[in-house]
Amino acid sequence: MLLRQCRRCGAPYLFQTLCGWNSSGTITTMAPKASLRVAFVEQGELHALIDGITEAIGFPIDEIVSRGEEKAQKSSVTELLSEKMLRGWLFRSKGFTRRFIGGVTSVAACLGHGKAELIEFTREKSLLMRMYDPYALPLVIGDLKGVYEAYFQTASKVTILERGETPMIRIEKAGPVDREEDPQRLQLKEVPTVPGEITLTRCRGCGTPSEMTDAVTWDTAKGTIHCKSTGRRLVMIIVEAINAVIRELGWELGETVNEMVQRFEQRYIAEVYAGVGADGSPEAYKRLLSDPAAFGQCNPVEVIKERNLLTVRVDNPFCEPLLAGKVAGLYEAVEKVRAKAVWTPASAGYAVIQAWPV
Numbered sequence: 001m002l003l004r005q006c007r008r009c010g011a012p013y014l015f016q017t018l019c020g021w022n023s024s025g026t027i028t029t030m031a032p033k034a035s036l037r038v039a040f041v042e043q044g045e046l047h048a049l050i051d052g053i054t055e056a057i058g059f060p061i062d063e064i065v066s067r068g069e070e071k072a073q074k075s076s077v078t079e080l081l082s083e084k085m086l087r088g089w090l091f092r093s094k095g096f097t098r099r100f101i102g103g104v105t106s107v108a109a110c111l112g113h114g115k116a117e118l119i120e121f122t123r124e125k126s127l128l129m130r131m132y133d134p135y136a137l138p139l140v141i142g143d144l145k146g147v148y149e150a151y152f153q154t155a156s157k158v159t160i161l162e163r164g165e166t167p168m169i170r171i172e173k174a175g176p177v178d179r180e181e182d183p184q185r186l187q188l189k190e191v192p193t194v195p196g197e198i199t200l201t202r203c204r205g206c207g208t209p210s211e212m213t214d215a216v217t218w219d220t221a222k223g224t225i226h227c228k229s230t231g232r233r234l235v236m237i238i239v240e241a242i243n244a245v246i247r248e249l250g251w252e253l254g255e256t257v258n259e260m261v262q263r264f265e266q267r268y269i270a271e272v273y274a275g276v277g278a279d280g281s282p283e284a285y286k287r288l289l290s291d292p293a294a295f296g297q298c299n300p301v302e303v304i305k306e307r308n309l310l311t312v313r314v315d316n317p318f319c320e321p322l323l324a325g326k327v328a329g330l331y332e333a334v335e336k337v338r339a340k341a342v343w344t345p346a347s348a349g350y351a352v353i354q355a356w357p358v
């Protein structure tokens, strides 16, 4: 019922209820306090990042990734549940925990995170879930822990009972956490934004922008979203969450993490865009960067090409190293050369990214 889709464009109505598209190139959730920014990324980008960093440092980073995601998710769900009206409705209704779990799994399916099936729920607050097509297991575990801890207001423990394509996960109440966390590490970064002039055409059936619904297709039974032209899977992520994951990796592994993120994104983009067949004009690059704009990643306002130097100004970048990797990867795919990139931090709401051949 929650996943009913628009007859005109195929977008789940829930999607339009959850998300608001802004002329600044950002998408924000329609949560009561409307403070969460979200964006579409390719599932392959997330995997390229996790696998690439794991390979580079020589040990798995799943636990660090889960922790970053968990913090962001816990903070956003806590904020949502702090709304008296929602809390009142949830806790008054019969079987509210099951209803809450049903709501959360529907939202996850609508955002392309895969399908989660509740196998067992006990009064001791233990949940047994079967996951189908999870978008990335370490992120799913972070999501589960974050939502669980915000809802039950207790620490949690996750056990993966079965791995593979349809993992089985148990999440339950845990004793007090023995590790003291630096409060700075629990804070989410506010991403500053500047206004923009992006105009989007709205579907007459549901109001979702056609720039997005023309480009993607939903399978709400599976909880997946695919790009129509490339066939690649897309997922919607909380912008603060991806930044929290990268920051968490930075705390653990040092500052070079940002460069690694850029490098592995660049490698992925160069690979999937190989043979894109665009000329190297600024207009062609702007066109290639228009998808990130409809997907809430940024507003690419200026593209300049001087000799071999490509300079892109993006307003409201969702994540600077990821976008720098994207620009450099596109440069490699279009110019058929190896490229290097630098970027400025978006502390004033915009970043300048430059790419050139090496």
Ligand SMILES: [Zn+2]
Binding pocket: 006, 007, 008, 009, 010, 011, 203, 204, 205, 206, 207, 208
């Ligand atoms: Zn529609």
